[in-house]
Amino acid sequence: MNTSTLPLIALALSTLACSSGRATPPRQPPLATSPGGMGAPAAGGTHGTTGAPRGSGAQAFGFSTAGQPAGAQVLPFILRPVNVSALRALQGRRCAPKEVAPDVWVSFECGPAQPITRAVPFVPSNRMGFLSGVLPANVDHRQSGFSGPIKSQQAVGACTAFSLSSAMDHGIRRMGRQETTAPLHVWSKYAVPQMGTAGDRTTGEAITVEPVWPYDPIKACKMMRDPYDDCGAAYNVRPGSGDSDPVLRAEQVKADGQGRYRVIAIEKLQTSPVNLQELSAVLAGGDAVWVSFRVNSDAWKSQSLQNGVLPEYLHDDGSGHAVLLEGYRTVGGAKQFLIHNSWGERWGERGYGWISESNVQRHLRAAYKVRVADPGSPTPQPDASGCPAGQVRDSVLGTCAALCASGSPPAAGVCLPSLPGFSPQGIPGFPGLPAIPGLPGVQPAPQPGPQPSPQPGPQPSPQPSASCPQGQAPDLMSGQCLPLCPSGMPAIGGMCIPPILR
Numbered sequence: 001m002n003t004s005t006l007p008l009i010a011l012a013l014s015t016l017a018c019s020s021g022r023a024t025p026p027r028q029p030p031l032a033t034s035p036g037g038m039g040a041p042a043a044g045g046t047h048g049t050t051g052a053p054r055g056s057g058a059q060a061f062g063f064s065t066a067g068q069p070a071g072a073q074v075l076p077f078i079l080r081p082v083n084v085s086a087l088r089a090l091q092g093r094r095c096a097p098k099e100v101a102p103d104v105w106v107s108f109e110c111g112p113a114q115p116i117t118r119a120v121p122f123v124p125s126n127r128m129g130f131l132s133g134v135l136p137a138n139v140d141h142r143q144s145g146f147s148g149p150i151k152s153q154q155a156v157g158a159c160t161a162f163s164l165s166s167a168m169d170h171g172i173r174r175m176g177r178q179e180t181t182a183p184l185h186v187w188s189k190y191a192v193p194q195m196g197t198a199g200d201r202t203t204g205e206a207i208t209v210e211p212v213w214p215y216d217p218i219k220a221c222k223m224m225r226d227p228y229d230d231c232g233a234a235y236n237v238r239p240g241s242g243d244s245d246p247v248l249r250a251e252q253v254k255a256d257g258q259g260r261y262r263v264i265a266i267e268k269l270q271t272s273p274v275n276l277q278e279l280s281a282v283l284a285g286g287d288a289v290w291v292s293f294r295v296n297s298d299a300w301k302s303q304s305l306q307n308g309v310l311p312e313y314l315h316d317d318g319s320g321h322a323v324l325l326e327g328y329r330t331v332g333g334a335k336q337f338l339i340h341n342s343w344g345e346r347w348g349e350r351g352y353g354w355i356s357e358s359n360v361q362r363h364l365r366a367a368y369k370v371r372v373a374d375p376g377s378p379t380p381q382p383d384a385s386g387c388p389a390g391q392v393r394d395s396v397l398g399t400c401a402a403l404c405a406s407g408s409p410p411a412a413g414v415c416l417p418s419l420p421g422f423s424p425q426g427i428p429g430f431p432g433l434p435a436i437p438g439l440p441g442v443q444p445a446p447q448p449g450p451q452p453s454p455q456p457g458p459q460p461s462p463q464p465s466a467s468c469p470q471g472q473a474p475d476l477m478s479g480q481c482l483p484l485c486p487s488g489m490p491a492i493g494g495m496c497i498p499p500i501l502r
Helices: 003-019 057-061 084-089 159-174 183-188 195-202 217-223 231-235 246-257 276-284 357-363
Strands: 098-101 104-106 261-268 289-295 319-331 334-340 352-356 364-373 391-393 400-402 472-474 481-483
Touching (some): 084 231, 159 183, 159 195, 159 261, 159 289, 159 364, 183 217, 195 319, 195 364, 217 231, 217 246, 289 357, 334 357, 357 364
Antiparallel strands (some): 098 104, 289 364, 319 334, 334 352
């Protein structure tokens, strides 16, 4: 064979490999010899199974893009072998690590649940007509491209950091971006398995992206400040030793200097009792919900799931677990909520699972809507007029409301589009705002015309402004008197906006 043809053959083979839909797995970075250092193998990894993944591509590094849109970024991070014999010796202890899927060992939250003290009350905007109306039967954020990648916390009780980072990923994708936040950087802000502390310590902080500080469970264990977490037994390192590790401290300083996305507000949903309508309405509106459950660790094992659904369990075992909810479906007249977990793609349906509404009502501890700011947005300050931290005055209504994703205040409950990635051929009258399939677009408001003469008898309640004729109201932007929209709301900029956009 002519040697000059070899490069052409190699090019053809590589083209076939790319077009087959299976990416060539990235090469594992070489491991250093210093124990616990960057790229170092975990001591004790020779005991029992190594936990090395059975698969290729992103899964080989504990990062799955299951359910992601074509072209989603595949980011590798380090999987570490665990000392299985040491972990098995701990079984029987309260909140001991569990093997929740083949070769996947995780730790749970083991302390009492703590609320996020900096959380603000959930403020439904006008688009949340679902709160009192008819909900869609099924909602799945994977189909809309909002769901970020499946990650793997491994044998460290860092589920709060992983689920919060996935909530941030969800918000980032709603901005039209595909970047993924670094759960290790989130974890470095507090390093205890408590959802309340996680929310309080990360609100307003700039979090970097995964390529800047890839997740390594050895580093996460070194940061761990909970003396009852058993990650040290899994990786033969000392939890809490990160403060004296100069390399780890330098990496955190670098990540702090390259922070990109901020949690600008965390809104608390009703959980005592659980308000399923509110929970479902937030999901139907396109937002994810960051939640914590009381768990029965055996019920949450992958082998306990039937068709991806967690079994009903009546009693928890003192453990807790934080996940992200990214949709729901209706089965037999009842809802099942979509769990975006942080135990890798070997758990459930490639990292996702379903939990019944009855389990949600029994075991939901906390539920929050997380609002993420654009890169470069300033840290929000408490409103001088008396709004809670993380909220501002609506520029039209004057009521307290959460900041829009752009960092601007809403106008009459509407976050006006200012984000990249939207099609300019969207809804008439709002360039850049995309049309929503199945919903009417923004329509011009009815124009004023001759009004019927008042009829004798009791008159209806006055309209928003006494200066406008009956049946009209000031446009919320121009102030011009225009007929009320079919929804009963005033026009905005001469347009009637469908309820889903308010």
